[in-house]
Amino acid sequence: MISLTSPIRTRAHDWPAGVKFAGLCVATLALFFIEDVAVNLAIFAAVMMLYVLPGAVFFLAGLRQLRILWPFILVVLVWHIWVGEAEAGLVIVLRLSSAVALANLVTMTTRLTDMIGVVRRICAPLTWFGLRTNVLELAIALVIRLTPVLLIKGRQLSESWRARSHRRSTWRIILPFTILALDDADHVAEALRARGGFNTKETS
Amino acid sequence: MEKNVALIALFAALIAALGLIPKITLAFGVPITAQSLGVMLCGTVLGSKRGGLAVSLFLLLVAIGLPLLSGGRGGLGVFVSPSVGFLIGWPIAAFVTGLIVEKWRKVNLALVAGIASVIGGIMVMYVFGIVGLSIFLEKTLVESAALVAVFVPGDILKAAIAGMLTSALAKARPASVLSRADVV
Numbered sequence: 001m002i003s004l005t006s007p008i009r010t011r012a013h014d015w016p017a018g019v020k021f022a023g024l025c026v027a028t029l030a031l032f033f034i035e036d037v038a039v040n041l042a043i044f045a046a047v048m049m050l051y052v053l054p055g056a057v058f059f060l061a062g063l064r065q066l067r068i069l070w071p072f073i074l075v076v077l078v079w080h081i082w083v084g085e086a087e088a089g090l091v092i093v094l095r096l097s098s099a100v101a102l103a104n105l106v107t108m109t110t111r112l113t114d115m116i117g118v119v120r121r122i123c124a125p126l127t128w129f130g131l132r133t134n135v136l137e138l139a140i141a142l143v144i145r146l147t148p149v150l151l152i153k154g155r156q157l158s159e160s161w162r163a164r165s166h167r168r169s170t171w172r173i174i175l176p177f178t179i180l181a182l183d184d185a186d187h188v189a190e191a192l193r194a195r196g197g198f199n200t201k202e203t204s
Numbered sequence: 205m206e207k208n209v210a211l212i213a214l215f216a217a218l219i220a221a222l223g224l225i226p227k228i229t230l231a232f233g234v235p236i237t238a239q240s241l242g243v244m245l246c247g248t249v250l251g252s253k254r255g256g257l258a259v260s261l262f263l264l265l266v267a268i269g270l271p272l273l274s275g276g277r278g279g280l281g282v283f284v285s286p287s288v289g290f291l292i293g294w295p296i297a298a299f300v301t302g303l304i305v306e307k308w309r310k311v312n313l314a315l316v317a318g319i320a321s322v323i324g325g326i327m328v329m330y331v332f333g334i335v336g337l338s339i340f341l342e343k344t345l346v347e348s349a350a351l352v353a354v355f356v357p358g359d360i361l362k363a364a365i366a367g368m369l370t371s372a373l374a375k376a377r378p379a380s381v382l383s384r385a386d387v388v
Contacts, residue, residue, distance in 0.1 A: 004270070004279045005269060028284055065279070068277055069285065072340075092341060096285070101281075102284075103283065112268060116268060138209065139212060140264070140265060144265070146213060171241075175369055175372050178245060182249075185207070197205065
């Protein structure tokens with residue numbers, strides 16, 4: 001699977017994930033109040049500097065993840081040049097790029113376990129309303145484990161389709177795929193219950 | 205409890221898997237990403253609450269850095285990009301879709317699931333998506349709507365597929381279509 005985390009270890013990996021997350025929230029909010037082109041340009045340059053600091057490998061990996069923005073950038077720039085407000089368009093594009101680049105920076109330099117730690121802390125107040133964080137964490141682990149399982153089964157399904165038909169698989173293949181998921185859910189639920197379910201006392 | 209958690213987790217994984225499998229070709233040869241079809245199915249099969257929770261769980265995993273959105277996108281960046289409105293609309297779309305299927309029991313399931321997918325999976329989702337686009341790109345609502353109008357026909361096709369799949373599922377695994385659990 002493609003990874004969104006950094007290919008190399010950076011100093012920012014050691015910073016507490018909660019601090020990085022809070023910083024990101026504040027920075028993103030602040031970005032939306034800055035209307036000046038020059039300031040936005042300076043911020044974008046500074047963010048790019050952050051990408052350059054850990055080295056070329058990190059920089060290129062970061063740029064690859066910013067590619068999702070190009071349709072928006074194209075639309076906004078073409079539009080604003082068309083209506084003759086190029087400067088306003090530039091502000092939107094720069095702000096957008098800085099915000100997404102900063103957010104990607106946090107994702108790239110934070111390990112999954114640290115992220116789950118942040119989720120646990122953010123969700124802590126919700127326990128008063130009946131949310132059980134241990135159940136949530138188990139659900140996260142289940143999805144991470146089961147997505148590749150489903151993918152393998154989906155691939156087997158489309159192989160068996162191809163073995164029987166000369167045409168490519170159509171949407172109809174989603175039906176057996178969904179049935180597979182439903183049956184897997186039955187098995188997982190049974191397995192969870194067999195191990196005591198969610199009502200056993202925490203031992204750790 | 206265990207059953208609900210397993211179903212919610214499996215459907216979150218299903219949305220992820222539908223985004224990662226190669227694009228599926230429709231009858232007219234138009235390739236689609238099946239991910240928003242997964243959102244509709246969460247509503248029509250799991251019902252409002254479980255469906256909404258499954259989609260929320262999926263988005264949580266995307267937020268903590270797993271590349272599960274179609275095209276391998278993910279991480280915190282997608283939540284500050286202009287299309288974030290659609291993502292915020294997803295769980296609500298699944299909830300509304302599920303609610304309609306739960307409440308409207310008199311008509312044939314395929315038809316209800318299809319209509320529910322149009323109302324929840326298209327109308328509700330586009331309202332959020334378009335508002336998000338207009339905020340991020342500083343365009344009016346009409347201009348933003350024009351930007352995404354090209355995707356609507358594909359989504360209508362997906363809603364029709366969701367309706368047919370739901371009724372086929374009800375035949376294959378009657379007990380599994382929880383939005384209609386007591387009607388077999």
